[in-house]
Amino acid sequence: MSRFLPALNRAGRPGRRLARAVVATAAVAVVATALSACSGGSGSDAAAGSMTLEQKQKATSAADFGGMDALVAAANAEGKLNVITLPPSWANYGKIIAGFQAKYPEIQIDSQNPNGSSADEVAAAQSQKGQDTAPDVFDIGTAVLSQNLDLVTPYKVSNWGDIPDDFKDPNGSWYYDYTGLMSIGYDSSVITTPPTSVSDLLKPEYQGKVAIKGDPTQANEAASAVYWAALQSGGTADDITPGVDFFSKLKKSGNMLSVLPTQATVASGETPVVIQWSYNNLAWGPDGGSSGNPNWKTVVLPGVALGSYYNQAINVDAPHPAAARLWEEYLYSPEVQNLYLASGAYPSTLQAMMANGTVDQSVLKAVGEPPKNFVQLTKDQAAAAAQVLAAQWSAAIG
Template sequence: MGVAALAVAALALTACSSSTAASSSSSSVDAKTATDAAAFGGMDALVAAAKTEGALNVIALPDDWANYGKIIEAFKAKYGITVNSASPDASSAEEITAATSLVGQDTAPDVFDLGPAVTLANTDKFAPYKVSSWSDIPDANKESTGLWVNDYTGLMSVGYNSNVVKTAPTKLDDLLGSDYKGKVAINGDPTQAGAAFAAVGLAAVQSGGSLDDFQPGIDFFQKLNKAGNFLTVDPTPATIASGETAVVFDWSYNNLASAAATPGWKTTILPGTAYGSYYNQAVSADAPHPAAARLWQEFIYSADAQNLYLAAGAFPVLLTAMDAAGTTDKTAQAAVGTMPDNFVSPTAEQSSAAAALLSANWATAIQ
C-alpha cells in the first residue's frame, strides 16, 4: 500500500508460540479450513477461539491509511487480542513476498489488505471466508467463495504543498508545466502498489484512454518524466512535510491525512472522470492465527470498522447497506460527501489486463 523498500529478512512481528497458535479452537474445529463463523459454532465460539490464539499479525497497515490506526486499536479494545503490525509502509506486492518468505513461521501475516492487481495474481495465497454480513456485500465486490472481498475505496486525487507550488492544478496537463519541475510523485511503483496503479488509471481515463486501455496513462507519465517533472521518490509523511515531494498523486483519504499533518497541504479531485479502486481483504492460507484472522474479517465488515473507514474519507463497501440499516455515521458521511456520478472503477478483468500492460511498458516509459 505504501512503498518503502522491504527487506524481508528484517521483517519482525512479535512472535507467538506454535503451540498457542495450533490450539486456536476446539478439537472439533479446524480454524484453517473454516469458511464462516458457523463452522466454529457461531460468533461467540469464533471469538473464544481467537482469544485462545491471543494474537493477530497484520502487515502494510499505516496508522494514517484509511484510519487503520484507530481500526486496530478498536479491534484490540473489543477482543483483548494483541495485534502485531509489520512493515506498515510495504506495498501490496511486498505483502505477498513477506507471506512467501515467512511461510510456516509464527510471524507470517494472518491477513492481507491488497490492491486489485496483486490480489488477482495471488489468489492461491488466500483461504476462503464469508463474513456474517456477506449478503450485504454486492456480488461485484467479492469473490464468490470468499477468497477476497472489497473493503473500501477512495478517489484518486492530487495533493500539493501550497507553500511550494503556487499554482494549483486544475487539469491533468497542468502538471506538465514548468511550475511542477521535479515536484510530482506517485505513491510507489504501479506494477506493485495499488495507489500508484490507480494514479496511472486516473491519467488514462483523463487522457483519452479508458479502464480497458491504460496506455494513455503510461504515455502521460512518460511525458511528465521527459519534462523533468516526474519525481521518482516514494512519498512519505517526511518527504511531504519537508516539501521534497511537493505534489503527490494518492488516494483522497491519504492526501486528507497529509493535510492534517502538514501546513499548507491541499487536496484536489481533478475535474472530469473520477477514478477509484477498492482494496481487498483476504485471509492468508498460511495464517499462524487462523481464528483471529477470521475474527478480524468479521470486525472489518462490521459497522464499527466500516464507519472508521468513512471517518478517514474512504468509502466503505457496506455503505449502501449501512444507509439502509441506519448504522452509518452521519457526521462522517456529511464530511466526506457522496461518490461522484462520473466515478469509474476497474473490474477484475480490467485490473488484470492493466497490470499486464504496466508490467510490459512502465519501466521503459519512465527510464
C-alpha cells in the same frame, strides 16, 4: 455527482470541516461496542478449543467455530494477529487497529511493513509460509490479488449480505473493503495555483516535485495513478497506454520525483506534490494534526473520477486463523465501516448501512455520497493493465 468532489476541488477548504467531523466521529466510533455476538456457550468454546490448526484454517464462517463467542475464544487463545502494509494514516487504520486491541486485549497485533505494497504482502506470505510471522490477512489491490488467488481461503463474515454481490467472490475468497478517489495533494506554500488538469503537472513550476506511491508494477496505488492519468488523457479502462505516455512526459520534463512519498516527506516538504488516494492526501494534511502538513491541499480533478476498492482476504496458511477471521468480522462491523468513511474512504457496506440506519449521518454529510460515475477497473481490465505496465513502464520512465 458526490458533494465530495467539489468540496475537494476548492483547494481543500471544506476538507478542514471534514477533518473536524472525522476527529469527533472517529473518537465516538472507536469506543463504541463493535460486533454483535452469536450465542455460544462453554460447549462451543470447548469445541473451538479442540480444533486443529488445519481445521481453523479451513473454517468458512463463525459457525464453524461454534458461533461468535467461540470464535473470540479461539482467537484469544492464539493471542496474536499479523497484519501487513497498513500505515496508521491510511483509511483510519491507526484508529481501527487501536479499536481492535481495545476490544480484544488478549490479542496482540503485529503490524508489519506499514509502508509496503500489495506485492510485498504476497512476498511475505510466500517467504514466511509456515512461520508464526507470516501475514494472517491481506488488504490488497485487485491486480496483484488476481495473480495470487492460491494464497487466499474462503471466509464469509456474519453480515455477508451487506456486501454487494459484485463486491465479493461468491465463495468468500475475497471481498471489497473500501475505496477512495485518485487525487492530487500539493503543498500550497510551494504550488500557489491549484492544478485544474493533469497537463498542469507538466508545467515548469512542478519541476522535480511530483511523486507517486512506488512502482506501478508492484503497488496498486501507484498503478492507479497511471490509470487515472490515462482517463484524464483520453484513455479508457481498456486502454491505459495514455497514462504510461503521460508519465513518460512527466519524467522527461524533469517534473517526476523518484522519492517514495510518506506523511513524513510531505510534512518536511521533500515531496511537494503527490498523486494518491483522496483519503491519504486528506490524512497527510491538516487532518494529520502535528504529523500533517498544514499547507497541504487535496484536489480531485474534474472529469472522470477513478476509484479502486481494495480487497480483504485471509491467508490460506494464516498462522493465527481464528484471529484472522475475527479481524474480518471486526472490519465489516458498522462501527469500523464508519471509521473507513470518516477518513474519506467509502466502505463496501455503505449502501446497506444507509438503508438500515447504521451509517454515521454526520460523517456521510461531510464526506458526501460516492460519485455515481466514477470508474473502477474490473478484474479483467486490471489484469490487462498490469500486463501493459509490466511491458512498458520501465522503458517509459527509464
